[in-house]
Amino acid sequence: MTGTSAAVSVSSVLAELFAAAARGCRDRSPLTQRLLTDAAYDLGRGGVTARIMAGSERDREGTVPGLRFAGAVHRLVLEGRAPALAKHYPSVGGSPHLPTLWEDALPALTQHADLLRHRVQATVVQTNEPGRSAPLYGGLLVAAQEAAKAAGRQVPFCVRLLEVGASGGLNLRPHHVGYQLPDRVLGDPDSLLVLNPEWTGTPPADLDHTLRVVGRAGCDLTPVDVSTEDGRLHLSSFVWADQLDRWNRLRDALDLAATDPVKVERSAGPEWLAKQLARAERDVLTVVWHSVVWQYVSPADRAMGRAVLADAAAKATPTTPLALLVFEPRRAADDDYRFELLLRLWPAGISLNLGRGAGHGTPFTWDVTPWE
Ligand SMILES: C[S@@+](CC[C@H](N)C(=O)[O-])C[C@H]1O[C@@H](n2cnc3c(N)ncnc32)[C@H](O)[C@@H]1O
Structure with missing residues (x-):
């Protein structure tokens, strides 16, 4: 297998993990489901999500890389660093418009790719209910x-x-x-x-x-x-x-x-x-x-x-x-x-x-x- 095809197959494994995490949100969080579905597609074609997830490609399924990505993006929104995306997030007063979610996410993902990569690597999914x-x-x-x-x-x-x-x-x-x-x-x-x-x-x-x-x-x-x-x-x-x-x-x-x-x-x-x-x-x-x-x-x-x-x-x-x-x-x-x-x-x-x-x-x- 060439270096390029190995990289492609690793990122397709990750894309499948994102798609599985998206399915896990079905009926419960349409916003997260759509973000992860679009991010899975973007990963598959080597877009900005692949840059953000660089270094996390071989993470175990149990570490739920997709939810770490979604959490890091949500945190950007909460910090006021993603104004175009914020209008889709009810947690900051927005209202989701799923057909335009990804195009509104892209500027923030591109601008903060390094920060997002660092956070995805540094965090574990953790809730307190x-x-x-x-x-x-x-x-x-x-x-x-x-x-x-x-x-x-x-x-x-x-x-x-x-x-x-x-x-x-x-x-x-x-x-x-x-x-x-x-x-x-x-x-x-x-x-x-x-x-x-x-x-x-x-x-x-x-x-x-x-x-x-x-x-x-x-x-x-x-x-x-x-x-x-x-x-x-x-x-x-x-x-x-x-x-x-x-x-x-x-x-x-x-x-x-x-x-x-x-x-x-x-x-x-x-x-x-x-x-x-x-x-x-x-x-x-x-x-x-x-x-x-x-x-x-x-x-x-x-x-x-x-x-x-x-x-x-x-x-x-x-x-x-x-x-x-x-x-x-x-x-x-x-x-x-x-x-x-x-x-x-x-x-x-x-x-x-x-x-x-x-x-x-x-x-x-x-x-x-x-x-x-
Ligand atoms: C899903 S969270 C639940 C948190 C909280 N109990 C609640 O119900 O909201 C699971 C927590 O268990 C902690 N944990 C896992 N293994 C542990 C261990 N061996 N000793 C102490 N904490 C542990 C994790 O760090 C995480 O914070």
Whole structure:
């Protein structure tokens, strides 16, 4: 194979990855779908997209090069560096006109090709979805009350929340969020972030009890510092610009985080968890929480994480109970993936599947069954 034909076949592999990413946006983000479809065609003919993606041609499919490209372009728009393109982006007040999207993208892609190439290479696709605070809040109410019942207490436990894979930590303040139900608001009704949880049913808990969070901490392999403009732009760039609900939710969550900062530590989950779980607080329920993290964790870290948790579970007592609460995709009987909320409590020996919902946390159906 000549050098030229090798280069052509490498870029056609990348073009196929872009086309696959475009198909993944179908019905959810027409804007991103069109941008990636046009960029895939441009890659195939060696246009400016090939210059931007130079050096990323052999990246693994799992790194989703297309979404890194779309995120870098969205970030240009958010920074005000792509005025002609901005008129298509609802995140900055625009309205998509798909037939002219690509011709309006070209000036910015050409002018900022080097910057885009650098960013595509330097970033990983990273989101932090505040909608997941809704199943988290309901799950914490259940955990605090079930642990209390098992320990023979009248009053639910206070909670210490430990989040593995916290990203920017936007789900580390579930008690400061409002949850608008048809007849009432749970959590903090005056919060800067009020979610519509779109629940079918309600958590199997007394909703009149207040959730008391007395400690919170989070870790991530690549934490996002949402107290910086760079961190906020990083998270914002990966929200598809025409998904205004998610966009507004993220903006409100970032505003809330600014009033109530929690640092996310840079660490792999197991090491961090071992340190956090080394001490237990009396009369406090320690809850280990993770959402949409497990699929990214290496087999070695999974094994180590399980061992750290088993060790802490063996030491849990009725006055220092421990919970594992997770919201993760699980393969269902029909081979499809479902996002399920799972709870284990020690030493109570309770293991519940609390229900299932959309990947972003809303809507959610409460439906309690045993977690086998
Ligand atoms: C899809 S994001 C989900 C973020 C957040 N949990 C949420 O629900 O919005 C997955 C996060 O897991 C982190 N992650 C992956 N493997 C990890 C590990 N072994 N230890 C800690 N964090 C990890 C990634 O860096 C990323 O921020």
